[in-house]
Each structure stands twice: as C-alpha cells, then as structure tokens.
Amino acid sequence: MAQTATVQEFKKTDSATTYKILFIIALCHLLNDSIQSVVPAMFPILEQSMGLSFTQLGIIGFSLNIVSSIMQPFVGMITDRKPMPFALPIGLMFTLIGVLGLAFAPSFLLIVISVVFIGLGSAVFHPEGSRVAYMAAGPRRGLAQSIYQVGGNSGQALAPLITALILVPFGQKGAGWFTIVAAVAVGLLVYIAFWYANKLKIDGHKPKEMKNLAPASFSFQRQIRFYLLVILFLIFARxxxxxxxxxxxAFYAIDKYSFSIQQAQLYLFVFLVAGALGTFFGGPLADRFGKKTIILLSMIGSAPITILLPFVPHYFAVVLLAIAGFILMSSFSVTVVYAQELVPGKIGTMAGLTVGLAFGMGALGSVFLGVLADTIGLTLTIISTGFLPLLGFLTLLLPSDKQIADIYK
Structure with missing residues (x-):
C-alpha cells in the first residue's frame, strides 16, 4: 500500500506552521464558496421569476454539487500521484465562466449548465486547497484545516446576505458581480501555485519514503476501510x-413566521455564521481532546436542538439555529483530518472524498428533500431532518487518534 505523495505531507510535522499561506488559501476558499453560495441563494429569486418547483430547485442544487462530489476524489487521486500547483487558478477560471453564465441564463437548462461549470471549478479547488493547508500546517493539522475550512464556511454563510443585498435588488443579473470575486481568487491562487511549486522543489517528491506508512496486515486494511465508511456515513447525515x-x-420561515425573503435569509445567515465559527474552533479542540471525541460531541450534542427547532417561536428559533450551526459544524474540518490520518499517503484523495462527499450528499439531499417537500409538505420535511444528527452515535465504532497512530507505528 505504498503511496505516492510529496514527502512534506508526512515528514514536515516538525516544521513551523506557515500562517501566511494558510490565511491566503482560506481567503481563496471564502471567495470560491461565496460564489457557490450564489446558487442556493438564488433559489427564492428563481422560484418567483421562473416559477420553478422545489423539485427543479433541487435539481439545480444537485447539478452543482454532484459534479463536484464525483470529480473531487478523482482530482485528489491524480494530484496525489502528480501534484499540479497551477490546477488551482485554472479551476477557478471554470468557476468564473459558470457564474457569468448563471447571471444571464434565460432558461432552466442553461442555469443547470452554468452551475455544472461552477461545480467543476469547485472539484479542482477543494482537494488541492486542502493539500496546501496540509503542507503549510506544520505540527498543527487540526488548526490548519480549520483555518482553511472556515474560509469556505464563511463564504457559504454569505449566501443570505448575497440574497438580501444583491439578488433581491438586482435579480438574477446580480450574480454577475461575482465574476469580480472569481477574478480576485484566480490572482491569489496564482501566488499560491508558485509557493506550492517551490515547496515541491525544496522538499522533493520521493514516493519511496512512504513505504512504511501502511499496515502490512490485510485485516488492518479491511478495518481501515470500515472506519472510513463510518466517517463517510457520518458526513452523509450531517x-x-x-x-x-x-x-x-428560508421557505419554511416565510411560511411559518410570515417572514419576507430578507428576514428569512438573515435567520439562515445566523446558522451559517455560527457554523463557520464552529468549524474554526473544532480543529484546535480536536488537536487537544482528540478527533473522535469532537466528532461524537458535534453530532450528538446538536441532535436535541435540531429536533426542537421546528417547534419554537421565531425569536427562539434564531438562538437554536446559532447553537445548532456552531455545534454541528465543529466537526467539519475534523472529519477531513481524521480521514487523512486514517489513510496516510492519500491527502488529496481523502480531502476530495470527505469534502466531495459533503457536496455530493448535499446534492442528493437537495433533490430528495425537494421531492419530499413537494410530497408531504415542507413542515414535515424540516421536522424529519432534525433527527439526522442522532446517527452520530455511530462515531462510537471509530478508533481513537492514539489507536490510529498505533496502527502505523
């Protein structure tokens, strides 16, 4: 099970954390995901202007996320074998094309095609961005991945503000402003690509150094596959x-609380901002208390809140949204690092698989929940989803950080 990967991914844990690179790649992650957040942010606008059903909106979300989900692991596998620093800015060029098309698409079909381009850009960015964070982490992998991931979650948190401040006043064409955001991201990623390429030259690319990282026993490898499946299932539930x-x-709040689109989007903004904060704190907490512990507490701790949320008045709902977002998303970066340490030598593949799966499961969830909302009603759909975090009890099946380390001694 010898793996090909850059030596620094496994040998540089004694080096200092490169915070400058971490903050720049996190900013790029913010810009990339803020562009992606334009798509679901446009749902209320498209529902009104084009008369789209919940199912059609779900298909748009599916088209965006499934492309990214399928492609991310493949990008990760390719770049594990042959790192491609300049794939980062090239990927964002696809995103730029997609967001430009989204702003001017006159039909449902062209909207779907545009979001596919955005999905392709995301598929390239996420595994390679996670690799950059890993390379710059030094000994603080949890913190580094949190800094990187909080950039993305902060970008997603901007979706309600994008709706309220840009898309409601300007409509669909307001998405065109995000071509500027994409261009800025491309410029920053060119800088990152030069750092990445130079890092490869300094540290070398020596696959033979990786030979001792895999457990020799087939039974160990089978156990690791089982643990990986558990992690992926937890990501599915989240x-x-x-x-x-x-x-x-947002549709539920408009119906239940008689909110305007802007008011409903502000509630969603609270959930997403709290989630971004949870993402940031989850990594350092995992460095201190263990990744398995944080994953378990994240899922189980949020379950009572998500179950209660649909039944409370609006002034209490905003509080529960903030708490649920913070707790649930505290495991976001932790699951990425856990998978990377569970299968060493496959940094890009594991990042693509875990983050890509999050997109993919979100895509399937978007379609399934849209169909469910059209079938049984939005209220019952929101109530049902509140029980999903209870699947976090499956975390008890996972090995601790120390047990993983012992496997690879």
Missing part, C-alpha cells in the same frame, strides 16, 4: 441536515 436548512429553511 450534509443532509445542512442541505435541508440551507436550501429549504
């Missing part, structure tokens, strides 16, 4: 709940 909130809670 992603479906987040998909339900980000895509459909």
């Amino acid at each position: 992603s479906w709940y987040i998909s339900g909130i980000t895509n459909y809670y």
Whole structure:
C-alpha cells in the first residue's frame, strides 16, 4: 500500500506552521464558496421569476454539487500521484465562466449548465486547497484545516446576505458581480501555485519514503476501510441536515413566521455564521481532546436542538439555529483530518472524498428533500431532518487518534 505523495505531507510535522499561506488559501476558499453560495441563494429569486418547483430547485442544487462530489476524489487521486500547483487558478477560471453564465441564463437548462461549470471549478479547488493547508500546517493539522475550512464556511454563510443585498435588488443579473470575486481568487491562487511549486522543489517528491506508512496486515486494511465508511456515513447525515436548512429553511420561515425573503435569509445567515465559527474552533479542540471525541460531541450534542427547532417561536428559533450551526459544524474540518490520518499517503484523495462527499450528499439531499417537500409538505420535511444528527452515535465504532497512530507505528 505504498503511496505516492510529496514527502512534506508526512515528514514536515516538525516544521513551523506557515500562517501566511494558510490565511491566503482560506481567503481563496471564502471567495470560491461565496460564489457557490450564489446558487442556493438564488433559489427564492428563481422560484418567483421562473416559477420553478422545489423539485427543479433541487435539481439545480444537485447539478452543482454532484459534479463536484464525483470529480473531487478523482482530482485528489491524480494530484496525489502528480501534484499540479497551477490546477488551482485554472479551476477557478471554470468557476468564473459558470457564474457569468448563471447571471444571464434565460432558461432552466442553461442555469443547470452554468452551475455544472461552477461545480467543476469547485472539484479542482477543494482537494488541492486542502493539500496546501496540509503542507503549510506544520505540527498543527487540526488548526490548519480549520483555518482553511472556515474560509469556505464563511463564504457559504454569505449566501443570505448575497440574497438580501444583491439578488433581491438586482435579480438574477446580480450574480454577475461575482465574476469580480472569481477574478480576485484566480490572482491569489496564482501566488499560491508558485509557493506550492517551490515547496515541491525544496522538499522533493520521493514516493519511496512512504513505504512504511501502511499496515502490512490485510485485516488492518479491511478495518481501515470500515472506519472510513463510518466517517463517510457520518458526513452523509450531517450534509443532509445542512442541505435541508440551507436550501429549504428560508421557505419554511416565510411560511411559518410570515417572514419576507430578507428576514428569512438573515435567520439562515445566523446558522451559517455560527457554523463557520464552529468549524474554526473544532480543529484546535480536536488537536487537544482528540478527533473522535469532537466528532461524537458535534453530532450528538446538536441532535436535541435540531429536533426542537421546528417547534419554537421565531425569536427562539434564531438562538437554536446559532447553537445548532456552531455545534454541528465543529466537526467539519475534523472529519477531513481524521480521514487523512486514517489513510496516510492519500491527502488529496481523502480531502476530495470527505469534502466531495459533503457536496455530493448535499446534492442528493437537495433533490430528495425537494421531492419530499413537494410530497408531504415542507413542515414535515424540516421536522424529519432534525433527527439526522442522532446517527452520530455511530462515531462510537471509530478508533481513537492514539489507536490510529498505533496502527502505523
């Protein structure tokens, strides 16, 4: 199970954390995901202007996320074998093309095609961005991944503000402003690409150094595959709940609380901002208390809140949204690092698989929950999704950080 990867991914844990690179790649992550957030942010606008059903809106979300989900692991596998620093700015060029098309698409079909381009850009960015964070982490992998991921979650948190401040006043064409955001991201990623390429030259690319990282026993490898499946299933549960909130809670709040689009989007903004904060704090807490512990507490701790949320008045709902977002998303970066340490030598592949799966499960959740809302009603759909975090009890099946380290001694 010898793996090909850059030596620094496994040998540089004694080096200092490169905060400058971490903050720049986190900013790029923010810009990339703020562009992606334009798509679900446009749902209320498209529902009114084009008369789209919940199912059609779900298909748009599916088209965006499934492309990214399928492509991310493949990008990760390719770049594990042959790192491609300049794939980062090239990927964002696809995003730029997609967001430009989104702003001027006159039909449902062209909207779907545009979001596919945005999905392609995301598929390239996420595994390679996670690799950059890993390379710059030094000994603080949890913190580094949190800094990187909080950039993305902060970008997603901008979706309600994008709706309230840009898309409601300017409509669909307001998305065109995000071509500027994409251009800025491309410029920053060119800088990152030069750093990345130079880092490869300094540290070398020596696959033979990786030979001792895999457990020799087939039974160990089978155990690791089982643990990985558990992690992916936990991501599935978390992603479906987040998909339900980000895509459909605004409609629920408009119906239940008689909110305007702007008011409903502000509630969603609270959930997403709290989630970004949870993402940031989750990594350092995992460095201190263990990744398994944080994953377990994140899922189980949020369950009572998500179950109660649909039944409370609006002034209490905003508080519960903030708490649920913070707790649930505290495991976002932790699951990425956990998978990377569970399968060493596959940094890009594991980042693509875990983050890509989050997109993919969100895509399937978007379609399924849209169909469910059209079938049984939005209220019952929101109530049902509140029970998903209870699947976090499956975390008890996972090994601790120390047990993983012992496997690879």
